[in-house]
Amino acid sequence: MSTKKFFKVFVSLLVASLLLAACGPAATEEAAAAEPAMEEAAPAEEVAEPAAEEAASTDFVFGILMVGVYNNKGWDQAHYDAGLYIEDQIPGTSMIYIDKVNTADRPGTTAAQLAEELVSKGANLIIFNSDDMKDSATEFAVNHPDVYVIYSTGDTQWAEGANYQELANMKNIMGRMEYGKMIAGCAAALTSETGKIGFLGPLINEETRRLAASAYLGAEYCWQNYAGKDPADLTFEVNWIGFWFNIPGVTSDPSQVTDDFFNSGYDVVISGIDTTEALVEAKKFADGGQTAYAIPYDYEGACEQAPEVCLGVPYFNWGPSYKQAIQEAIDGTWTNSWEWLDPDWTDINNKDTSMIGFKKGDALSAENSATIDAFIAELAGGLNLWTGPLNLQDGTEYLADGEVATDYQIWYLPQLLEGMIGLSSAAE
Amino acid sequence: MSKNRAFINFLFRISGVIAALLFTALVLLIAKANPWEAFSNIFLGAVSTPIKIADSFVAWVPLILATCGLVITFTTGLWNIGIEGQISLGAIMTTWALRLLQDSGLPPVVIILAGFLAGIAGGIVWALLAGMLKFYGGVSEIFAGLGLNFIATALTLWLIFGPWKRAGVASMSGTEPFDMSIWLPTLTGYRLSIWSLILAVVSVLIVYFILKHTVVGLRLKAVGKNYKAAIQMGISPSKYMLLSFVLCGVFAGLTGAVQVLGVYHRLIPSISSGYGFLGLLVAMLVDYQIVWAVPMALLFAALNIGGIQLPIMMKIDSTLSGVMQSSLVLFFMLMDGVRKKILKKEEEQSNE
Numbered sequence: 001m002s003t004k005k006f007f008k009v010f011v012s013l014l015v016a017s018l019l020l021a022a023c024g025p026a027a028t029e030e031a032a033a034a035e036p037a038m039e040e041a042a043p044a045e046e047v048a049e050p051a052a053e054e055a056a057s058t059d060f061v062f063g064i065l066m067v068g069v070y071n072n073k074g075w076d077q078a079h080y081d082a083g084l085y086i087e088d089q090i091p092g093t094s095m096i097y098i099d100k101v102n103t104a105d106r107p108g109t110t111a112a113q114l115a116e117e118l119v120s121k122g123a124n125l126i127i128f129n130s131d132d133m134k135d136s137a138t139e140f141a142v143n144h145p146d147v148y149v150i151y152s153t154g155d156t157q158w159a160e161g162a163n164y165q166e167l168a169n170m171k172n173i174m175g176r177m178e179y180g181k182m183i184a185g186c187a188a189a190l191t192s193e194t195g196k197i198g199f200l201g202p203l204i205n206e207e208t209r210r211l212a213a214s215a216y217l218g219a220e221y222c223w224q225n226y227a228g229k230d231p232a233d234l235t236f237e238v239n240w241i242g243f244w245f246n247i248p249g250v251t252s253d254p255s256q257v258t259d260d261f262f263n264s265g266y267d268v269v270i271s272g273i274d275t276t277e278a279l280v281e282a283k284k285f286a287d288g289g290q291t292a293y294a295i296p297y298d299y300e301g302a303c304e305q306a307p308e309v310c311l312g313v314p315y316f317n318w319g320p321s322y323k324q325a326i327q328e329a330i331d332g333t334w335t336n337s338w339e340w341l342d343p344d345w346t347d348i349n350n351k352d353t354s355m356i357g358f359k360k361g362d363a364l365s366a367e368n369s370a371t372i373d374a375f376i377a378e379l380a381g382g383l384n385l386w387t388g389p390l391n392l393q394d395g396t397e398y399l400a401d402g403e404v405a406t407d408y409q410i411w412y413l414p415q416l417l418e419g420m421i422g423l424s425s426a427a428e
Numbered sequence: 429m430s431k432n433r434a435f436i437n438f439l440f441r442i443s444g445v446i447a448a449l450l451f452t453a454l455v456l457l458i459a460k461a462n463p464w465e466a467f468s469n470i471f472l473g474a475v476s477t478p479i480k481i482a483d484s485f486v487a488w489v490p491l492i493l494a495t496c497g498l499v500i501t502f503t504t505g506l507w508n509i510g511i512e513g514q515i516s517l518g519a520i521m522t523t524w525a526l527r528l529l530q531d532s533g534l535p536p537v538v539i540i541l542a543g544f545l546a547g548i549a550g551g552i553v554w555a556l557l558a559g560m561l562k563f564y565g566g567v568s569e570i571f572a573g574l575g576l577n578f579i580a581t582a583l584t585l586w587l588i589f590g591p592w593k594r595a596g597v598a599s600m601s602g603t604e605p606f607d608m609s610i611w612l613p614t615l616t617g618y619r620l621s622i623w624s625l626i627l628a629v630v631s632v633l634i635v636y637f638i639l640k641h642t643v644v645g646l647r648l649k650a651v652g653k654n655y656k657a658a659i660q661m662g663i664s665p666s667k668y669m670l671l672s673f674v675l676c677g678v679f680a681g682l683t684g685a686v687q688v689l690g691v692y693h694r695l696i697p698s699i700s701s702g703y704g705f706l707g708l709l710v711a712m713l714v715d716y717q718i719v720w721a722v723p724m725a726l727l728f729a730a731l732n733i734g735g736i737q738l739p740i741m742m743k744i745d746s747t748l749s750g751v752m753q754s755s756l757v758l759f760f761m762l763m764d765g766v767r768k769k770i771l772k773k774e775e776e777q778s779n780e
Contacts (some may be wrong), residue, residue: 099740102600103692106746108487108732109702110692115620117736120477132601135694203589203599241590243600249578250585250600250697426589 060330061126062086062322063118064097064113067130068245068274073296073305075244075274078316079129085319085351086326093326094120102132103245111136112143112279119147123327127152129323130244133208141170148329150322153207155411158338158406172338173321175355178214178386178410179271179343179379183358184295186375187217187311188268190226190368191293195233198261198269200254200278201240204426206274210413212238215270216420217385226371231419237266238422244274255281262292268311270295276302282309293363303361308363312372317357340407343357344381382408386410391418429741437767438474438594444539445578445762448755456752461744469741470749474734486691487729489628490515490683494707495721496635497679500714503639504665504672505652510573511680511704514551520584523695526606527592536609541634543610544685552582552674556595559673563666582705585697592695602696624690631679635718638675648672658763662776680704709757 031425043301064083066076076099098114100106106114111133115126125148137151147169154172155161179227188197197219199212216236223234239261242251254277261269262285271294278294281323283306285292295314296302303310321341328334344354358376360369386401392415415424453463459689474484477628494511501508525546529539529663561572568596592603612621639645649673650658652663687699714720735749 023613040701096740098736100739103696103701104600104698106736107698108490108691108703109736112482113735117740120479121740132599135601139632205599231763242585247600249581424595 010100014285024287027099030280033278034403060090060093060326061122062095062107062125062127062326063115063123064119064127064129065101065114066097066134067102067134068100070097070099072245073167073302074296076369077301078183078299079127081299082318082322087324089319089323090326093330095286096123097290101130104250105167112140115140116144119144124148125150125326127245129153137170138165141167145169148325149336150325152318155338157336160408161338162408166336168336169334170336171325171334173318173325173341175316175318175321176343177211177314177316177356179348180356180358181211181214181337182218182221182298182306182379182385183372183376184270184312184314185215185220185221186226187360187364187368187372188215188270188293188295189223189234190221190371191311191364192268193291194265194267195223195229196264196266197233197237198258198266198420199236199238199262200258200269200271200273201238201422202244202273203242204240204423206414208240209424211229211272212421212422213413213417214385215272215348216417220419222375223386225373225375234419235266236420237261237418238420239311241273246275246277249422254278256288258282259285262290267291268293268295274298276305279303279310282306294362300357300359303359307362309346309363311364312358312361314356314358317351317354320325321355340411348376392416393418393420393424433771435554436771440763441760442768444738444760445756447763448752451755451759452748452752456744456748458742461742464744466744467736468735469737470731470752472734474730474738479734482615482728483620484726484733486619486725487732489624490686490691490701490703491561491706491710492725493631493679494629494685494703495710495725496631496718497676497683497706498704499635499718499721500639500648500672501676502768503645503652504669504712505649506669506672507570508555508558508573508673508676509570509678509708510554510576511707512700512702513573513577514558514677514680515684515687515700515704516555516577516580516584517550517554518681519549519688519695520587520680520774521582521682522547522685522688523587523592526610526764527603530606530610536678539610540612540689543689544682547685548678548681551563551679551684552677555673555677555680556670559670563640563670566642577730581697584695584699588695588697600697603693603698606693608693610689611693611737612686614690619691621690624686627682627686631682631717632722635679639718644668644671652747687694688717702705707712708754713757713760 024426042213064079066079068076070076070080082310083097086091087095096118098118101111111128118126126140126423127150129152131153134154135213137149138156149168151172153174155163156165157172158414199215201212202208219233219236220231223229224231240255241254241257254273258269258278259282262281269278269282276296279296282292282294286309293309293311296310298315300313300315302313306410321339341355343356344350349357349359360372384404386405388403389401390399392398394415396416416422455465455548456466473480492516496510498508522543523541526539558569558576561567562569588602594604612616612623614621647663647668650661650663651668655665683703684699687701688695692699706728709751710721710725714724731749731752734744738744738746738748
C-alpha cells in the first residue's frame with residue numbers, strides 16, 4: 001500500500017470515528033435531566049482538602065467511581081440510583097461521580113487519580129464501586145486519611161478475612177447476593193423445560209464463583225423439592241466472558257456466549273455480568289419462536305428492556321447501607337468496618353431496609369411466582385443451602401454431611417461446586 | 429524562505445487549529461453542550477494546580493517516548509502501526525524481569541534497571557518481527573503491525589488471566605502490584621517521577637542527535653526520502669529500515685517499561701494506554717520533527733488529563749479530548765494540503 005493510499009484510508013477512518021464520537025457518547029438530554037444539579041454538586045475548586053471535621057457541615061459531597069456506564073441498567077446504575085437516594089434522604093448531601101473507571105475506557109489513568117479529581121471538586125467521601133479498584137482504593141485511603149472511603153465488595157476491612165489491612169477511613173460494604181442468586185436459580189429451574197440452565201459469568205474470582213454456586217444451589221433445590229425432578233436431569237453450565245461487561249477485543253462477547261447457550265438447548269440464561277445482553281438475546285430467540293428466558297442482575301429495573309422474557313432480577317439496593325455510612329461520616333461516628341448485609345427478610349424489596357431484593361419478571365408464571373414466594377419464605381425461615389454434604393467441582397469434600405459453611409468458606413469459595421459445568425479458575 | 433511565505437505558512441497552521449476548534453465546538457453543540465465551558469474545563473483540568481500539571485507530564489513521558497520511536501520509523505518512510513504491540517511487549521518483558529528479580533535480594537536500582545533493559549529487549553523483538561515480516565515475508569508493515577498488536581494484546585490477557593494471575597483472582601485490574609521499593613521514585617505528593625522525565629528528555633535529545641548529526645541519521649532520511657536514490661548511493665534500504673524498526677523498538681520498549689515501573693506498577697490489559705496510536709497522531713501533526721513533537725505531545729497529554737473534567741463537570745464523555753486531538757491532525761493536514769496547492773499554483777504562475 002502506498003503512503004498516499006494509506007493516508008486516504010486513514011483519513012476516512014478518522015472522519016468516521018469523529019462522526020461516531022459525535023453521535024455516541026456525548027451527554028444526552030435524558031442524562032442531563034436525570035442529573036443532580038452540577039452547580040450544587042461541584043463546589044468551588046478551592047475546597048481542595050476536605051478535612052474530616054468539616055464533615056459535620058451540611059454540605060457533604062460524596063463521590064462515586066463507577067467501573068461501567070452510570071446508566072447501564074446494571075451494577076453502575078444501581079450505585080447511581082443509590083446516590084440519588086442519599087441526596088434525597090440526607091439533606092445537604094450531593095453526589096459527583098466519574099463512570100467508566102477502568103483502564104480500557106480511561107487509558108493512562110488510575111482509579112486513585114480519578115478519586116483525587118473528585119476530592120479536588122470537594123468530595124469528602126469516595127465510593128469505589130468495583131473489586132477491580134482494590135489497589136487504587138487502598139492506595140487512595142492510605143494517602144488520604146482525611147477522606148472517607150467505601151470500597152464496595154471488598155474484604156480489606158474484614159479482620160478475620162484473608163486480606164485484612166486496617167485503614168481507619170475505609171469501609172467495605174457488600175450484600176449477601178448469594179440469596180438473590182439462589183432465588184434466581186430457583187426461578188430458572190422452575191421455568192426450564194429442558195433442564196439446561198446457562199450462567200453468563202463475568203471474570204473468575206471468589207465472588208463470582210460463590211454467586212454462580214449460589215444460583216446452582218437454588219436451582220438444584222427447587223428442581224428437586226418443588227418441581228420434584230431428578231437432579232441427574234439438571235444441567236448447570238457456567239461460561240465466563242472475562243470481565244463485568246463487554247470490552248470488544250478483550251472479553252468474550254456476552255451476546256455470542258448467550259446465543260451459544262440458546263443454540264445448544266439451554267432455555268434459561270442467568271446473567272452474572274453487569275449489563276443486560278442475556279436479556280436482549282433471550283428476546284431475540286423468543287421472537288424467533290424459541291423458548292428462551294433470562295434473568296439479569298444487579299439493577300431493579302433491568303427487566304424493563306425485555307419484560308416478556310424476564311423471569312425476574314436479583315438486585316442490589318445500595319441506598320440504605322451507603323446512607324448509613326455517610327450519616328456516620330457526617331455525625332463523626334465513622335468506624336472502619338466490613339459489612340456483608342442480609343436482605344430484610346420481612347420484605348426483601350423494601351427500599352429503605354433491604355440490601356438485596358428480587359423483582360419478579362413478567363415471564364414468571366403465576367404458579368412459579370407462588371413457588372418463589374414459598375422458597376423466599378423458607379430462606380427467611382432459616383433454610384441454608386450452604387449445608388453439607390457438598391463437594392467442590394474436583395470431587396474433594398467442601399462440607400461434610402450436616403456441616404454449615406462459615407462466612408469465610410463461602411466468601412473464599414475455591415472452586416465451583418460438584419455438579420456444575422464450567423471453569424473454576426482461569427487456565428494456568 | 430521569504431518572510432511572506434513564512435507568514436502564509438503560519439496563517440495556514442493557525443487556521444488549521446481554528447478549524448479543529450470549530451469542528452469540536454460543532455460536535456459539542458450537536459451533543460447539546462456548551463463548547464466554551466468544555467474548552468475551559470479541559471484547560472483548567474490540565475493546568476490549574478501543580479498536581480494536574482505534573483499529571484500532564486506523567487502522560488507526556490510515555491507519549492513522547494513512543495513518538496521518539498515513531499519519528500525514526502517515519503523518517504525511513506515506515507508506518508509502524510505495530511508500536512502498540514511493541515509497547516505491550518516492552519511492558520510484558522519488564523513485568524517478567526521484575527517478577528523474576530523482586531525477591532532476589534538485589535538492590536532496587538538494579539532490579540529497576542533490569543526492568544528497563546528487559547522492556548527494551550521486548551520492544552526490539554516485536555519491532556524486528558514486524559520488520560522481518562516486511563522484508564522476508566513481503567507483508568506490509570501496516571498489516572504485520574496490526575497482527576502483532578493483536579497477538580500482543582492476547583498475550584497480555586493470557587498472562588494476566590493465566591500464569592501471572594493474582595492469588596484467587598483473575599482480574600482486569602492486572603497482576604499483583606510490585607513492592608513499592610521497585611517503583612520508579614516519584615516527587616513527594618505527585619505521581620511524576622523525575623527519572624522518567626529525565627529519560628524522556630534524554631530520549632528526545634538522542635533522537636534529535638541521531639537524525640540531525642549522524643551519518644546513520646542521514647542514511648535513514650535518504651531511505652525515507654528516495655528509496656531508489658538511496659540504493660544508487662550504495663545504501664541498503666532494507667538494512668536501514670530494519671535499523672529504524674530496532675531503534676523504534678527501543679523507545680517503544682522504554683514506553684512499556686515506564687508504564688509498568690512508573691505508572692501502573694503492574695501489568696494491566698491495556699498497558700499501552702493507546703500512547704502508540706496517539707504518538708502516530710503527534711508525529712504526523714509535527715511533520716515528523718522531534719523538536720516540535722515535544723510541545724505537541726505535551727498538548728495532547730494535557731488534553732487527556734484535562735478531559736477527565738468533562739464527565740465530572742458537564743457529564744460529557746472525556747473521549748471528546750480524542751475528538752479534539754484527531755481533528756487537530758485532520759485539519760492541520762488539510763490546511764497543509766491546501767497551502768501546498770496554493771504555493772504550487774503561485775510558483776507555476778510566476779514561472780509563466
